[in-house]
Structures are given as C-alpha cells and as structure tokens.
Amino acid sequence: MGKRSNAGTPPPEDCFERLVVELEKLPGVGRRSAERMAYYLLGVSRDEALALARSIRDVKENLHPCAECGDLTEAERCALCRDPGRDASLLCVVEWPREVRALEKSGEYHGRYHVLMGRLSPLSGIEPEDLRLGALWERIRRGGVRELILATSPTVEGDATAAYIVGQVRRIAPDVRVTRLARGLPVGGDLEYADEVTLSRALEGRQRM
Ligand code: ZN
Numbered sequence: 001m002g003k004r005s006n007a008g009t010p011p012p013e014d015c016f017e018r019l020v021v022e023l024e025k026l027p028g029v030g031r032r033s034a035e036r037m038a039y040y041l042l043g044v045s046r047d048e049a050l051a052l053a054r055s056i057r058d059v060k061e062n063l064h065p066c067a068e069c070g071d072l073t074e075a076e077r078c079a080l081c082r083d084p085g086r087d088a089s090l091l092c093v094v095e096w097p098r099e100v101r102a103l104e105k106s107g108e109y110h111g112r113y114h115v116l117m118g119r120l121s122p123l124s125g126i127e128p129e130d131l132r133l134g135a136l137w138e139r140i141r142r143g144g145v146r147e148l149i150l151a152t153s154p155t156v157e158g159d160a161t162a163a164y165i166v167g168q169v170r171r172i173a174p175d176v177r178v179t180r181l182a183r184g185l186p187v188g189g190d191l192e193y194a195d196e197v198t199l200s201r202a203l204e205g206r207q208r209m
C-alpha cells in the first residue's frame with residue numbers, strides 16, 4: 001500500500017482509510033496510532049487479523065447481561081452468580097460491568113454483585129427506572145442479603161445514587177446493613193482507575209450509611 005495524499009476527504013471506497021477512521025474512534029487512539037495499527041493489521045496473517053474481527057463480533061453478539069446481577073456473560077447467569085463459594089449475603093452495587101472486574105482484581109471481595117448500568121443523573125435524564133434498580137429491590141426482597149455495599153463512583157452523581165438506594169432499602173428491608181466504600185478513591189474518578197491496593201483499602205474501610 002503506497003502513501004496516500006492527505007488532500008481532501010478520503011473516498012469512502014478506500015477500505016484502508018475506513019479501517020483507520022474506525023480505529024481512531026477507540027479511546028486514547030489518535031490518527032497516528034490508528035494508522036500504525038492499520039498497517040500492523042495489514043502486515044499480519046489473514047487468520048490473525050480476522051481473529052480480532054471475530055472477537056469484536058463475538059462480544060457484540062454473544063455477551064448479554066446476567067439474569068441475576070447484570071454483569072456481562074455468555075451464559076444465562078454469570079460465573080460469579082453460579083459460584084457456590086461466593087457469599088450470597090454480601091451484595092456489592094456497582095455502576096458498570098468494568099467495575100466488577102476492577103473489584104475482582106483486588107482479590108478482597110468474596111460476595112456477589114449487582115450492576116446498575118449507570119448512575120442517577122437528572123441533568124442527563126437518567127432516572128431510577130433507567131437503572132437496574134427494580135432487579136435490585138427484588139433481590140433484596142427475596143431475602144438472604146445481610147449487607148449491601150454501595151460502590152457507586154465517588155462523584156456527586158454516584159453519591160446521589162447511593163443516597164437514593166439507602167432511602168429505598170431502609171423502607172423495604174430495614175434490617176439490611178448498608179455500607180459505602182471508604183474514601184481514598186480518586187475523587188471524581190471511576191472505580192476502574194483505582195489500583196488494587198486502594199480498592200482493597202476502600203472495601204476494608206467501608207462505612208455504614
Ligand atoms: Zn451474575
């Protein structure tokens with residue numbers, strides 16, 4: 001593949017350019033890195049390049065929310081929900097599936113999860129009914145939950161989401177202990193960016209709400 005001139009908008013039939021444009025949409029990837037990746041993909045074997053294409057298609061087609069916790073899984077219920085070794089009396093509420101992964105990496109937590117798929121944000125029109133809250137109340141009503149650990153992000157919206165949940169839980173199950181991850185997490189940051197040690201400490205130092 002020869003060097004193309006940068007004059008004007010690239011013609012849509014140029015599949016190399018289309019690949020660069022798609023790669024450039026990935027987080028943290030600029031035009032230059034996108035071009036480097038595209039040339040790399042041109043250079044590898046057909047099998048290797050198509051393995052990437054296939055895995056992208058697989059996650060889009062085969063991953064769906066776990067019927068129980070909402071984390072992404074290929075099965076009806078995820079491996080964590082099926083694992084009898086996990087403490088079902090502990091329920092950790094997170095905003096996104098990626099936070100389940102971050103907490104699992106800390107190796108400190110042995111309970112179950114509940115993924116909200118977001119946080120309350122009145123300004124962006126995200127209301128309680130847009131989150132997986134109904135499923136959470138149902139799990140609590142079913143009984144067996146001793147402690148609910150609110151691991152929503154340490155942001156204004158994450159705090160508001162936690163406050164809303166506490167209010168509801170006090171009403172439907174006053175005996176359930178509700179805790180919030182300790183501070184020490186990067187303020188305004190997402191859980192996934194916290195390192196494992198920080199996350200372990202935040203879990204250990206969780207406070208009653
Ligand atoms: Zn699950």
